[in-house]
Amino acid sequence: MSNAGGGNLAFVICQPRKDGKKQRPTKAARSHAATVGYCRSAQAAFEARQELVDRTRQGVDWPPRLADGSSHTRSLCQPQGKAGTTTISVSEQPPPESGNAVSDVAAYVDQNGRALTFPPSRAVSPNFGAVEISTFDVTDTVSAHLVSFITNVIWPVVGCDKAHRRWFDDLCTSPVLFHVHCTTASMYLGILDNQLQYVNNRRALAHKTKAMSAMRETIDNIASMSQQAKEGLILAMLILSSHEVELRGYENHELPFVPHVDTVKWFRWWGRAECGQPHERAAFLLIGQLGGLHALETPGLAHIAALVDIARRSSTSHLSKPLYECYWQGYASELLPDFIRPEARTAAHSGSNTILNPGLGFTQLPGRLPTQAVSVFLELACLDQIMSHAQDNPPGDSDFERLMDASRATVHRLTALPAWENLPATEQGSSTRLVYELCHLTCLIYSNAVLFPLPPHSGWNMRHTSYVRQIYKEEDLQNVGEAVEPFWLWVLVVSGIASYRTPNRTYFEGALRRYLERRPVSHDQAVLELGDFIWSEPACPKGFVKPQDVSPTRQSFSSKGPPVTWVS
Structure with missing residues (x-):
């Protein structure tokens, strides 16, 4: 392959001599040279492509910048010979007349000798x-x-x-x-x-x-x-x-x-x-x-x-x-023994039953939630515990695919839960509409934020917290009973964190303040009560902390600093 003129390009072509004489040593040498050139070109292209993938996944600005600040992509589109840009010229050669060409792989270089993948x-x-x-x-x-x-x-x-x-x-x-x-x-x-x-x-x-x-x-x-x-x-x-x-x-x-x-x-x-x-x-x-x-x-x-x-x-x-x-198969509860070892499940986790009985709080609410809803909420709690545990113990590829299929199936079941009006009359009579709808909405918020993460750019957090705000009526809390107090705390904390940088944030801050004035709860006790529903501390390192760990200045939804939900 010739490279005269710095940026010129030529294809490696092997053709028989026109006089028909056999030149086996010369042909063999040319074949060997073509093979070596092909291997080197393929290896260079592979390394360049791999570097592109690695840099992109690491968040490095790509395409790489040239000396003038432009990118390779833009330089390819600009006219040849323009000052400050990369010029690529191709020397035209006629195609081979026979099928004896060994390789037609091209290697491109710019004026500075840098390889360009093509x-x-x-x-x-x-x-x-x-x-x-x-x-x-x-x-x-x-x-x-x-x-x-x-x-x-x-x-x-x-x-x-x-x-x-x-x-x-x-x-x-x-x-x-x-x-x-x-x-x-x-x-x-x-x-x-x-x-x-x-x-x-x-x-x-x-x-x-x-x-x-x-x-x-x-x-x-x-x-x-x-x-x-x-x-x-x-x-x-x-x-x-x-x-x-x-x-x-x-x-x-x-x-x-x-x-x-x-x-x-x-x-x-x-x-x-x-x-x-x-x-x-x-x-x-x-x-x-x-x-x-x-x-x-x-x-x-x-x-x-x-x-x-x-x-x-x-x-x-x-x-x-x-x-x-539902397109996917699998249940998170079936994966629990494979992802969390028995000794970890039986050991006390900060004094709570979170790992031992995920979602225990849903079964202790007054009345009785619909059977299908309780099953889905418990699956979400199991899924949350498995994913939280997998951060420190990454699963293999096959186990990870099983976990992803189970998580998508669980999210599908959550979104498919019927509205209150579509529930049978028997289940409506044994449950409470306020509790059912708040359970459904809060689980959906936690799922969108932690389990099936969706960026808030589309405004889903604004929409869902607005629904919670419409349903959550403080005057109705006294009619349900004290057994639901941990449930109200879970709803307020999850919704309040999700409402960060939205107009709903002020409402949930005030509602949580009034809740704590009526029922003082320490930070450690609050974590225990949240863990009885769906809650993972690693999933919320900044939105729910001890008061002494943060600045005394309260930060509203419009502030640029880290959001804080105060629980004293």
Whole structure:
């Protein structure tokens, strides 16, 4: 491979001599040189790609900056020869006339001698092998860069290897999916490039426009489409429905809660975008026409649709129910013996029965909660204990997948609980509406913050704490009895922490102050009572502390410092 002129590029081509004479030693040497060059080029590309993945997951600003402050991505799009930019030139050579070419892998370097990764022409990603590419020109460096980023960085977070292979095949053959994936990749790169205010950059908007145009053409012929094509359209709609970017800034808006499993920590995207309801409704309608989630054949598609379903219901309202039956199997109570050893379960935990009997407080409320509701609340308590314990004792891959399936199934059961009006008359007669609805809402708040974490950017915490504020009537507390006092404390503390930086924060601070004036409780006693419901101290290191551990100055919801819930 020649590299004359600094940035020039040449392909390694082996051809027989025109005179037909046999030159076995020369041909063997050239073959060996081509093989060595291919191996070195492949190794360099792999190392560059691995560095990209590592830096991105660690939160390092990527793409890396050049001397003038610009990024590699931008320099590729700028005209050659512009001052202060990287110039890439390609020396044109005719393609080989025969099939004797050993390698067509290209190595790119800029003026400063730095290697630039560019996918080989016959396979966009070596992870998936060579396929037919009909959606874009492989010499388009920008599109190739987006495809490489989405397949090697984003997909490993959201799907399994089996799903990736099918998605990659569809990406290379379906214009709709290609432009949809490039739209999301452009948005992610904009976020990683600190373009937090206007993520709808030109590249993302261009791909989104082409995706919408191709989608309209596809829908016109939907009656004659195969199931595989329809499922590709469903996947495209679900992706677009979760990537409707707003124009307001993406400031760090964190809750004092700390999720047990923060699967999206590295780019903080999942759940932030507004719901694209037309896309979502069309996708769910098409899924229903195909026979539901279990009738879908594309790997990973049913899983994504089910996740979108429960994420929307968890974020919208406690009265919004999932559209589909539970897709996952498993119960947290069945995993308890495998994740927490018997000696840990029988040992006293700060003097409480939290590990021994998770959710014990739900069974001791006056009257009797509906059987289905009690079962779900106890499952949530078990799930909370398992996830909290797993932070210090990380499970293996197979156990982690079992835990994730059980957690999603439990969240689905929680969102599927019926409203009070839909309960049988016998269960309404033996329970109390106030207690039932506050149990449901508070469990949903804790689930969204700790168990199935959703960023508060979409405003779910504001909506749910507003519902609690409407239902929670202090004048009704005396009619229920003293046995419910620990339950009121749990509702006020969880809702008060979740209402951080919302107008509801002042209300819960006042309600908690009046509660403690009426019933003084020490910090240690409060922790014991909270542990009888659903509560994990590692999940709330700043929102609920001892008064002597913080500054005497009270901090309201509008302050910029760490939120504090006072319990003296």
